[in-house]
Amino acid sequence: MEELPKEFETVVLGTGLPESIVAAAASRLDKSILQLDQNTFYGRDWAGFRLKELREYLSTLIQNKFDAVGRAVDENLLKDGEVAVPIRPSHCPITNFEEKIYVKDDVSETDIAPQSRQERYRRSRHFSGSSVASSGTSSTQGDESRTPTTPEAPPVPPRKQFSFDDVLAESKKFSLDLAPKLFWSNDKFVDLLTTSNVSRYASFRLVNSVATTVEGRITSxxxxxxxxxxxxxxxxxxxxxxxxxxxxxxxxxxxxxxxxxxxxxxxxxxxxxxxxxxxxxxxxxxxxxxxxxxxxxxxxxxxxxxxxxxCGRYGANTSPFLFPVFGSGEYPQYFARVSAIFGGIQCLSRTVDHAVVSTSSNKVTAVISNHERIACENLVLPTEYVPDEWKSSNHPSKARILSRAILITDHSIFPRVKNDNGEKQACDSGFMRIAREDGDELGVLLVEASHTADICPADYRVVYLWMNAKSSARADLEPYVERLLEPFQHDRDGMPKVLWACYHNYERWTWAETTEQPSAAGDAGRSAAAGKIPANVRVVSGPSGSIDLEDVLEESKAVFEKMYPGLPFLPRIPGPDEIVLDTSDSPSLDQSGNKESENIENV
Incomplete structure (x- = not known):
């Protein structure tokens, strides 16, 4: 393994979204940044996976196959007046992983009488199981709104049959997020992507349906x-x-x-x-x-x-939400890439073993990684890596547990939508909030997307659900799955079918930093002894239950401002055609990404 430089201005532990945003913002201003992650992939709890990789990763976490012991410190790497504090995850934030496969390996093609598209989508609008007949034949009695099948209606091919081997064979075409998100069309995170020019890496699709449930029916x-x-x-x-x-x-x-x-x-x-x-x-x-x-x-x-x-930012009567192409799990990589372009160093499969703290100043002076001492002025780390030695009543941390589900289905849950020509078509992506009986304000959030967002093959849909946990994720969310969908091997009555599902709980801790600062070196030493977090350590949180990423942006900005007060946060990145190698006859680029003699329009 190539030896790293011995000194950086900031060491960032983790490649999650807030860590990568902070690393990009600092690297953009020519700060020396080292970003380490014990995982073999970018994103940490924000990551996106192929189907097989997701199953393997979650199974590994549940078996607790991660380094919770840490390495012994080499005392020769410490100076007088320094102590080494072990840095390792205190817990696994993902728990209660359960997988359920709804298709059999031996499913074969069968002669299923096709239904009209009108009937199939009429029935898919029902949310309550009581609204749907229990057999494959639907009853029209008392249902005035049913559109009957006419002899002139074009034949609809039988529903495609799947085995789980079929699903696994398409594993590389899935991009499944641990923490799915949408963007408001006018939110601050989208503005940051645009003004910083990070948007050149990203693409979006308009969410073309927003819905809720009213009296057991999905309503647009x-x-x-x-x-x-x-x-x-x-x-x-x-x-x-x-x-x-x-x-x-x-x-x-x-x-x-x-x-x-x-x-x-x-x-x-x-x-x-x-x-x-x-x-x-x-x-x-x-x-x-x-x-x-x-x-x-x-x-x-x-x-x-x-x-x-x-609403309407990208055309008349368009939805307020954007869905990220390839999923939100790609965004940590986008920002890590910016950091690398401006000199930041990213190392996967490597972590910080110890933080070296000066007892006189109560500051981290270095980190130890793979028996190497690396000096630093700032340390950024996730909440689960905060050592017990740094926890005190002055820095309370609050836990919120989420229940999450990832589903693979064969059809859209949402009603059909009109395209630009006024013709009805299947919904490409949709967002739904379902009210909970206990009055929880988050409710149950549901996001669905199709192959048009490049997160699954053409014959599938990916559905995400999450809510504030009451129990295990499966106990919380499976009732909603059973009302919205049907297991694939059940009667074929036109409702969307769930092929595969995984459930897990996510424990998110937030860190409240005290504004109290030691007034002298002696006070600093006593503060360290009392368990206060070092003054140059910044803590970032994992993904919340919110639908958007504005809370991540606010946290990242706050961390950056504490490390580099008064400096611009992630100035615009010049495009390749704007970089001038010979500056003798051409205007140069300043730190904000603008030419000295003129402003560059954002494209």
Whole structure:
């Protein structure tokens, strides 16, 4: 193994998204950065995997096959007044991994009577199992909305049959995320990708369906104020009330009297006064505001305003969300690549064994990796690597456990959508929030994507679900899977089928840093003895349950500002055609990525 340089300004432990963003931002300003990761892949808890790799990785974690003991320190690497603190994960954040295979290895082609596309997608809209007949033949009795099959309807081929060997054979075409995310079309993370020019590595697809469940049925959510007003069942009186409500959302300054009256109310009580149709009300609460009836009106209006402002950015009546092509698990690599371009060094299968701390200053002066001492001015590490010696009441850490599921299915859960020509087609990607009976504000979040986002083969869909955990991930989420989908070997009644699923819990710790600083060297020594974290150590968190990445961006910016106060955060990266090798006759590039004589337009 090639020997590393003996000194860096910052050592970053891990290649997760916040670690890689910080490394990229620092490298962009010519800071010397070393990024180490004990894994053989980039991303840590944010990673994306092929199907076989994901199964192997999660199985390995559950068997606790990671180095929890650490190495003995070589005392010759320490100087007088220094102590070595072991750096190793205190726990495995991923637990309760369970895999369920819904297809058999011996499934063969069968003569299944095809159904009309209208019937197949009508039935896929049902959320509750009670809304679907228990046999393969659907009953039309009492169902006025069913579109009957006509002799002129084009024949639909039988549903494709799968074995699990078929699924595994396509393993390399899957890109499955441990922590799936969407982007708001106008959020700060997308702005960072654009202004920094990291967007040249990334591509997006518009999410073309947003939905929720109302009375056991999947209901699409409108993408604009005008579409909201077109809801069936809205009387003129309802529309007048809705106009006032939307005005409060978009321009609260014009409705100060009404805002003042509603400021102390809960959203549910306020909507009761409006008496809106139930479907519209549920859509506003569950999918637009993404909250509960107990959310305050000002907070709910803020969320609705954000949803509506994000709609239509890339065309009339387009959704507020973007899905990352290849999945969000690629983003740690994008930022690590930026760091490498500007001189950062990334090493996989290597970690920090010990942090060397000066007892006089209570600062990390070096790290020890593979029996090598590497001097550093800053150390960035994930929460699970924080040693017990550095934990104290002044640095409380809070745990939030998430239940997550990754599914492979054969058809879309979402209703069909209109394309640019006004024709209906299968949904390429969709987002759904399902309200929980216990009133948890996160609810159950669902993201689905197809081969158009390059995360699976053409015959499949990938579905992600997550929620705040009550029990094991399977116990929490399998009831929702069974209502939305059917096991593949069951009766073929037109509902989407689940072929494979894996469930796991993720334990996320957040770190609250104290603002208290030692006033003198003596105080610093006593602080270290009391268990305070060294002053130049920065802690980053794992993926949260939020739908977007804005919390990651805020955390990364805060870490960067503490290490390099006053310096610009991730200035624009010049494109290859903008790099000038001979600067004698051409303007040079400054640290912000702009020419000295003119600004470069972002492309």
């Amino acid at each position: 959510v409108p993408f604009s104020q005008s579409a909201i007003f077109q809801y069936e069942g809205l009387s003129p009186s309802d529309k007048r009330k809705l106009v006032k409500f939307m005005t409060m959302c978009m321009d609260p300054g014009k409705m100060q009297e009404q805002m003042q009256a509603a400021s102390q109310m809960k959203l549910g009580a306020y909507l009761d006064k409006l008496q809106l149709p139930n479907t519209l009300r549920k859509s506003l609460v569950n999918a637009v505001a993404m909250c509960t009836d107990q959310t305050s009106v000002p907070e709910a209006l803020k969320r609705i305003r954000r949803f509506l402002q994000a």
